[in-house]
Amino acid sequence: xxxxxxxxxxxxxxxxxxxxxxxxxxxxxxxxxxxxxxxxxxxxxxxxxxxxxxxxxxxxxxxxxxxxxxxxxxxxxxxxxxxxxxxxxxxxxxxxxxxxxxxxxxxxxxxxxxxxxxxxxxxxxxxxxxxxxxxxxxxxxxxxxxxxxxxxxxxxxxxxxxxxxxxxxxxxxxxxxxxxxxxxxxxxxxxxxxxxxxxxxxxxxxxxxxxxxxxxxxxxxxxxxxxxxxxxxxxxxxxxxxxxxxxxxxxxxxxxxxxxxxxxxxxxxxxxxxxxxxxxxxxxxxxxxxxxxxxxxxxxxxxxxxxxxxxxxxxxxxxxxxxxxxxxxxxxxxxxxxxxxxxxxxxxxxxxxxxx
Amino acid sequence: xxxxxxxxxxxxxxxxxxxxxxxxxxxxxxxxxxxxxxxxxxxxxxxxxxxxxxxxxxxxxxxxxxxxxxxxxxxxxxxxxxxxxxxxxxxxxxxxxxxxxxxxxxxxxxxxxxxxxxxxxxxxxxxxxxxxxxxxxxxxxxxxxxxxxxxxxxxxxxxxxxxxxxxxxxxxxxxxxxxxxxxxxxxxxxxxxxxxxxxxxxxxxxxxxxxxxxxxxxxxxxxxxxxxxxxxxxxxxxxxxxxxxxxxxxxxxxxxxxxxxxxxxxxxxxxxxxxxxxxxxxxxxxxxxxxxxxxxxxxxxxxxxxxxxxxxxxxxxxxxxxxxxxxxxxxxxxxxxxxxxxxxxxxxxxxxxxxxxxxxxxxxxxxx
Amino acid sequence: xxxxxxxxxxxxxxxxxxxxxxxxxxxxxxxxxxxxxxxxxxxxxxxxxxxxxxxxxxxxxxxxxxxxxxxxxxxxxxxxxxxxxxxxxxxxxxxxxxxxxxxxxxxxxxxxxxxxxxxxxxxxxxxxxxxxxxxxx
Numbered sequence: 001x002x003x004x005x006x007x008x009x010x011x012x013x014x015x016x017x018x019x020x021x022x023x024x025x026x027x028x029x030x031x032x033x034x035x036x037x038x039x040x041x042x043x044x045x046x047x048x049x050x051x052x053x054x055x056x057x058x059x060x061x062x063x064x065x066x067x068x069x070x071x072x073x074x075x076x077x078x079x080x081x082x083x084x085x086x087x088x089x090x091x092x093x094x095x096x097x098x099x100x101x102x103x104x105x106x107x108x109x110x111x112x113x114x115x116x117x118x119x120x121x122x123x124x125x126x127x128x129x130x131x132x133x134x135x136x137x138x139x140x141x142x143x144x145x146x147x148x149x150x151x152x153x154x155x156x157x158x159x160x161x162x163x164x165x166x167x168x169x170x171x172x173x174x175x176x177x178x179x180x181x182x183x184x185x186x187x188x189x190x191x192x193x194x195x196x197x198x199x200x201x202x203x204x205x206x207x208x209x210x211x212x213x214x215x216x217x218x219x220x221x222x223x224x225x226x227x228x229x230x231x232x233x234x235x236x237x238x239x240x241x242x243x244x245x246x247x248x249x250x251x252x253x254x255x256x257x258x259x260x261x262x263x264x265x266x267x268x269x270x271x272x273x274x275x276x277x278x279x280x281x282x283x284x285x286x287x288x289x290x291x292x293x294x295x296x297x298x299x300x301x302x303x304x305x306x307x308x309x310x311x312x313x314x315x316x317x318x319x320x321x322x323x324x325x326x327x328x329x330x331x332x333x334x335x336x337x338x339x340x341x342x343x344x345x346x347x348x349x350x351x352x353x354x355x356x
Numbered sequence: 357x358x359x360x361x362x363x364x365x366x367x368x369x370x371x372x373x374x375x376x377x378x379x380x381x382x383x384x385x386x387x388x389x390x391x392x393x394x395x396x397x398x399x400x401x402x403x404x405x406x407x408x409x410x411x412x413x414x415x416x417x418x419x420x421x422x423x424x425x426x427x428x429x430x431x432x433x434x435x436x437x438x439x440x441x442x443x444x445x446x447x448x449x450x451x452x453x454x455x456x457x458x459x460x461x462x463x464x465x466x467x468x469x470x471x472x473x474x475x476x477x478x479x480x481x482x483x484x485x486x487x488x489x490x491x492x493x494x495x496x497x498x499x500x501x502x503x504x505x506x507x508x509x510x511x512x513x514x515x516x517x518x519x520x521x522x523x524x525x526x527x528x529x530x531x532x533x534x535x536x537x538x539x540x541x542x543x544x545x546x547x548x549x550x551x552x553x554x555x556x557x558x559x560x561x562x563x564x565x566x567x568x569x570x571x572x573x574x575x576x577x578x579x580x581x582x583x584x585x586x587x588x589x590x591x592x593x594x595x596x597x598x599x600x601x602x603x604x605x606x607x608x609x610x611x612x613x614x615x616x617x618x619x620x621x622x623x624x625x626x627x628x629x630x631x632x633x634x635x636x637x638x639x640x641x642x643x644x645x646x647x648x649x650x651x652x653x654x655x656x657x658x659x660x661x662x663x664x665x666x667x668x669x670x671x672x673x674x675x676x677x678x679x680x681x682x683x684x685x686x687x688x689x690x691x692x693x694x695x696x697x698x699x700x701x702x703x704x705x706x707x708x709x710x711x712x713x714x715x716x717x718x719x720x721x722x723x724x
Numbered sequence: 725x726x727x728x729x730x731x732x733x734x735x736x737x738x739x740x741x742x743x744x745x746x747x748x749x750x751x752x753x754x755x756x757x758x759x760x761x762x763x764x765x766x767x768x769x770x771x772x773x774x775x776x777x778x779x780x781x782x783x784x785x786x787x788x789x790x791x792x793x794x795x796x797x798x799x800x801x802x803x804x805x806x807x808x809x810x811x812x813x814x815x816x817x818x819x820x821x822x823x824x825x826x827x828x829x830x831x832x833x834x835x836x837x838x839x840x841x842x843x844x845x846x847x848x849x850x851x852x853x854x855x856x857x858x859x860x861x
Contacts, residue, residue: 052634053633053634053636054630054633054634160572161571161572161573162572162573163573164572164573164574165570165572165573165574165575165576165580166572167575167576168573168576169788169789191571194573195567195568195571195572195573196567196571197571198537198571198588198591198592198594198595199533199565199567199568199569199570199571199584199587199588199591200532200533200534200536200537200538200565200567200588200591200592200595201534201535201536201537201540201565201567202536202537203537203591203594203595203598204539204540204595204598204599205598205599205637205638206634206637207598207630207631207634207637207638208537208591208594208595208598210630210634211590211594211598211623211626211627211630212571212591212594214622214623214626215571215587215590215591215594216570216571216572216587218586218587218590219570219571219572219575219580219584219587220572222575222580222583222584223570223572223575223576223580226575226576226577226579226580227576227577227788228785228787228788231785231787231788232787232788244622244626246621246622246625246626247619247622247623247626249618249663249668250586250616250618250619250621250622250661250672251583251586251619253618253661253662253663253668254583254586254616254618254619254659254661255583256662257659257661257662258579258582258583258659258691259579259818260769260805260806260807260816260818261422261690261691261802261805261806261807262422262578262579262582262806263808263817263818264780264783264806264808265422265577265578265579266577266579267783267784267785267791268785268786268787268788268789268790270784270785272818287626287629289622289625289626289629290622290625291625291628295625295675298671301668302663302668302671318633422806423803423806428772428803428804429776429777429778429803429804430772430773430776430803430804690803690804690805690806691804691805692770692804692805693770694770694771694772694804696771697769697770697771698770
């Protein structure tokens with residue numbers, strides 16, 4: 001469905017760091033020198049092999065460069081094409097894969113400063129997620145404090161697979177800092193590759209790796225709910241990005257069933273999982289893992305809530321052809337909710353702007 | 357949509373009709389119950405070193421169960437022994453009142469996944485012999501599973517060949533959490549042997565592959581492990597499809613056991629989409645993933661998902677296929693599904709028969 | 725509503741329970757610290773026999789890591805899926821407004837004004853001093 005809703009908000013686009021060289025002006029002396037002294041390679045994650053089809057739609061590829069590195073193309077193909085008033089940049093340059101906490105923190109700082117200067121300063125419609133060194137949650141909280149001063153940072157970015165399930169208390173300094181500043185936690189597809197990407201071992205194919213992302217989101221949603229993250233941080237919002245969402249109803253049916261019998265193990269989870277999701281969890285639209293026809297509508301009916309979906313193009317990833325970012329024949333008020341109201345309600349910093 | 361011939365009251369159907377239960381867990385009466393089937397060398401080994409899998413406790417799991425022995429509290433036989441260890445009590449409490457005409461035995465904690473591969477082979481052989489001697493040989497309604505040390509593909513194939521043609525056995529049994537995802541080539545000798553023997557391969561939740569039970573690390577709680585069987589099953593099924601197990605073994609039937617079923621449609625849709633986009637990575641696949649699943653994969657109902665309203669499950673079953681579902685209770689475990697109450701849906705007669713009996717007879721080759 | 729004699733009080737000491745059939749309905753009666761409660765013996769979830777369930781306390785929590793335990797022995801956990809029911813009200817601890825097992829009034833009546841029940845009055849030597857557990861169904 002080709003939709004241009006004025007004032008729509010694209011909640012997941014991927015401007016890219018062209019390379020380590022681009023970060024040099026934003027690194028302190030020690031890390032700048034480290035890149036050269038140690039012959040460091042690019043932080044290119046195998047989650048998105050550069051020439052793989054999903055990584056960039058053919059017409060979104062940049063001549064002679066990495067997809068997502070050309071601002072003019074991004075303006076034309078992501079912002080103008082869909083009439084988006086705002087778009088949230090989730091930079092996937094792989095600092096989360098490093099093992100050294102200090103190195104990760106140094107490069108996360110550089111990526112955030114790079115995004116602010118080279119993208120946000122140049123295009124007023126862009127907003128960004130704060131890349132954090134998840135390897136050390138206290139240092140990640142420090143980076144949140146630092147970047148939160150710039151109100152164009154509207155979210156904290158984490159990857160769906162890391163060292164530990166994201167509900168675990170070890171990560172709570174990150175959630176405390178985010179809640180304090182009214183910043184949602186945006187969990188995006190991609191792994192830190194600390195473990196096999198499935199609970200049953202390492203797969204052989206990239207196809208399986210990409211399929212595994214949706215499965216990991218299910219595990220993480222379970223973790224967030226069962227660990228009581230939203231009991232501890234009731235105002236915290238979590239956005240699952242590039243996660244798919246058609247798995248959600250079946251997952252909640254299962255989780256709720258077990259919660260009813262095993263509540264005593266996690267007594268702080270004192271409302272049903274669907275209530276927690278309604279209050280605290282959102283999903284970006286792409287990819288829509290459903291066949292054409294009435295499946296999308298049936299799934300929304302199963303979910304029973306129209307506030308969960310946030311419009312996204314996932315630019316430049318190849319999730320749809322042409323302008324078909326939305327399913328066919330959606331009612332107008334649902335389109336409005338997905339493209340405008342739900343994102344505004346989720347990102348307080350965007351809502352404040354709209355009010356102003 | 358099928359025309360509803362009769363909308364039955366929940367509670368009336370299973371009382372009147374015979375059913376298949378595709379997941380029953382027998383248990384040895386005592387640690388020594390397997391000794392008649394286990395060489396002395398392995399009896400001594402068991403007594404000295406125990407059963408060592410890829411997890412740390414000698415006895416009991418690091419995710420303690422929700423109920424003792426993970427069982428219904430009323431399933432402890434009055435005469436003593438663990439739940440599932442007393443055939444007479446199983447008859448009285450479950451097989452008879454629930455009209456179980458066909459029960460598939462899936463023994464757990466049975467030597468699969470042991471670190472010591474030789475011991476695993478011996479123990480699995482012993483459990484296979486024990487199933488015949490103590491269960492299927494005494495109770496014609498029950499069928500056994502061929503347990504194998506799946507981490508040794510050729511060795512496992514040999515055990516399958518040993519049991520092929522023996523009508524006591526209805527399927528080969530694997531566990532879900534293995535050293536590599538189950539689609540990988542090291543497991544293909546198992547599929548080859550099962551296909552040759554015309555035995556379905558059942559994959560049951562649990563096992564310890566040696567990795568964290570999610571791709572994101574180890575969760576804290578038992579409830580997360582239990583919910584997580586759905587995720588593990590999605591990953592192993594993805595592996596089987598994408599690696600080409602179904603393309604390579606077109607007559608192979610796979611039964612997914614005790615991971616629920618409502619997650620299957622969304623997985624199929626996602627796999628079709630990704631396969632379509634990344635087709636050049638998997639030239640060995642000639643058809644969309646959902647087609648392989650539609651034709652060669654069956655799935656048990658337990659633990660049944662519980663939407664409100666329950667009738668959402670009718671959409672789910674339409675998306676999966678009425679011929680794919682296999683009713684199971686998981687007796688004697690605590691998340692047992694009661695045949696009269698677990699699926700309170702307005703089935704037609706034909707739908708009910710398929711889910712509760714005929715699909716099982718078809719997949720296990722016992723139709724008629 | 726009618727009253728049914730179900731057992732002499734002495735057959736139901738504190739900590740014990742009794743399963744009875746009244747008008748074709750299986751009902752389990754508990755003596756919790758001298759107080760009597762009776763529930764329909766069928767879990768509203770999938771029909772598990774509540775008489776086989778354990779009586780536990782109530783664990784609540786104000787935040788993750790905090791476990792506050794109270795009401796020892798007043799929560800009945802279904803022997804199957806572990807659903808928790810408050811023996812006083814039948815309310816379930818997950819969605820109390822929606823899921824509830826049926827409760828019945830239980831009182832103790834002196835020997836004289838009794839309606840015939842599963843225990844026929846003549847079965848027990850009735851004295852004026854003796855007390856019966858009487859069920860109102």
